[in-house]
Amino acid sequence: MIITVMGATGRTGRRIAEQLLKGGNTVRALGRSAGRLAELNDIGAQVLVGEPTDAGYLTHAFEGADAVYTLLPYDVQLPDYYTRQDRQGEAIATAVRHSGVGHVVFLSSVGADQTSGTGMIMSLHAQEQRLRKIEGINTLFLRAGSYFENFHGTLGLIKHVGFNCDAVEPDLAIPMVATRDIADAAAQALTACDWSGCIVHELLGPRDLSYAQATRLLGRRIGRPDLAYVQVPYDDMTQALVQLGFSDDVARLYVDIARAINEGRIRSVQVRNPSNTTATLFEDFAGELAQAYAAL
Numbered sequence: 001m002i003i004t005v006m007g008a009t010g011r012t013g014r015r016i017a018e019q020l021l022k023g024g025n026t027v028r029a030l031g032r033s034a035g036r037l038a039e040l041n042d043i044g045a046q047v048l049v050g051e052p053t054d055a056g057y058l059t060h061a062f063e064g065a066d067a068v069y070t071l072l073p074y075d076v077q078l079p080d081y082y083t084r085q086d087r088q089g090e091a092i093a094t095a096v097r098h099s100g101v102g103h104v105v106f107l108s109s110v111g112a113d114q115t116s117g118t119g120m121i122m123s124l125h126a127q128e129q130r131l132r133k134i135e136g137i138n139t140l141f142l143r144a145g146s147y148f149e150n151f152h153g154t155l156g157l158i159k160h161v162g163f164n165c166d167a168v169e170p171d172l173a174i175p176m177v178a179t180r181d182i183a184d185a186a187a188q189a190l191t192a193c194d195w196s197g198c199i200v201h202e203l204l205g206p207r208d209l210s211y212a213q214a215t216r217l218l219g220r221r222i223g224r225p226d227l228a229y230v231q232v233p234y235d236d237m238t239q240a241l242v243q244l245g246f247s248d249d250v251a252r253l254y255v256d257i258a259r260a261i262n263e264g265r266i267r268s269v270q271v272r273n274p275s276n277t278t279a280t281l282f283e284d285f286a287g288e289l290a291q292a293y294a295a296l
Helices: 013-022 034-042 055-062 081-099 119-132 148-161 179-192 211-221 234-243 248-262 282-295
Strands: 002-005 026-031 046-049 067-070 103-109 138-144 163-166 174-177 198-203 228-231
Touching: 002 013, 013 026, 013 034, 013 179, 026 034, 026 055, 034 046, 046 055, 055 081, 067 081, 067 179, 081 119, 081 248, 103 119, 103 179, 119 138, 119 248, 138 179, 148 163, 148 211, 148 282, 163 211, 174 179, 179 198, 211 228, 211 282, 234 248
Parallel strands: 002 026, 002 067, 026 046, 067 103, 103 138, 138 198, 163 228
Antiparallel strands: none
């Protein structure tokens, strides 16, 4: 099979490309940097460098493919978040429509069913709607929970001030998942192409976890069993993110996600079952976080 992978240097895309190549597929690996794509080129991927806002580039990359993996990459430092996401989303939809590809996997999020008030996730809702309107394609929306990898961004804070923090309520259990499990689910779907129409599939991790629970598990692995999680007021969290380099726009939208989680608007809409419960435990992933923490 010929499979195109957007974001092939990212958390999910690189693993997807590697898994597909191991399975004997022809992989077109897309990204903005030839240097970062070089390792995939060395193991047999067809590397195509371009911008995710360029519909012509994407159409060329999608043409002749049996399936494509799509996502909306983002940069927390850029202003006008929705404008950039809409440009990418429109380019992807145009390429899907004009390329003739039959199966599309789109990386979305738990909460993308909501029509308002979910911060950054609103761009994923909008993209799901764009893809739903394209006739004649089969689209799988992978709605993932919060990434384990997001805790990498808190390690410096823990090192500096001795606690973890965010705006999410401490004891509110939510779906959390390792991106490796998302990638494996996507790779399996891309090679099977065994669905018709528009399908939603949630990926919820092995179990729901609260930020307080995850923080305690992380603390044990880094040698700080008393590590605490502190809920930060929304305005204070927004200001802290700006100080860390987030644009004003992205900081506000990030905190809107926390508010929507706390209010119960971002939540799983499917019953947890073997197909949406993934394998990697946070306890095991915390070993990777511990190594990164020790390297700081």
